Amino acid sequence: MSNNLIIYYIRHGEPNYELDCLTELGKKQAEALSNCLVKIGFDEIFVSPVGRAKETAEPTLQKLNIKPQILEFLSEGKAWHYYAKDFDGTRFYWPYHYPEFVKYANSKRIVSLGNDWYKDEKLLKYNFEEGVLYFKENVHKFMETQGYIWDEDNNAYKRVNPKNKRIALFAHEGNSRAFVSALQNVPYPYVALHTELGHTCIIKIVMKPVAGDTNYCIPVIYSSASYEHLYSEDVKMFYDDLL
Secondary structure, X not given: OOOOOEEEEEEOOOXXXXXXXXXXXXXXXXXXXXXXXXXXXXXXXXXXXXXXXXXXXXXXXXXXXXOOEEOHHHOHHHHHHHHOEOOOOOOOEOHHHOHHHHHHHOOHHHHHHHHHHHHOOOOHXXXXXXXXXXXXXXXXXXXXXXXXXXXXXXXXXXXXXXXXXXXXXXEOHHHHHHHHHHHHOOOHHHHHHHOOOOOOOEEEEEEEEEXXXXXXXXXXXXXXXXXXXXXXXXXXXXOHHHO
């Protein structure tokens, strides 16, 4: 798999959302994470403009002496703006937190629509298409900077000038669902309803040639929500007390 891009998408540590920073536990998580990431090594590191993501990236950036590149579309606010909806007239919810949406989006009807899921007559009023298009546009633009151009006809990325490198993206759980959906061209409900990303968890994605054809690649998830770096240093996850 020479000259293939490897992407590490990483959620921030335990946050204080009100102050948009990390808690003391979150700082310990970020430090444990950095001890793992420095062993991997990165060529580039991209960070959401949100404080909790930047603070999570800081120990890794310092140890690797890398200057971060800020990407606006990685912000949690972007995913919230396009995907959070007022389903019941009381407040906005992430779709995967609203029981009625979860049930309906998991139905055979929505699953059968595939990437046209948002065109369902009951979902049209929420204008999910706007979010789908926003993230596809921005994820594809980002991938072009990495040497991969999206080919709609082949449902794959064409290798233009790829480099053999590892990159890290420090961002958010809500954003991760939109990012992975756009990157893999997989319906958002499928990703949103079947994934969860804990604090400082890592998604490892490898751009892998399609059936040996080195001209085209698909993003393959090699690991999802990995958090072994925390237990190796005896640092808790946010849901440990629930297990």
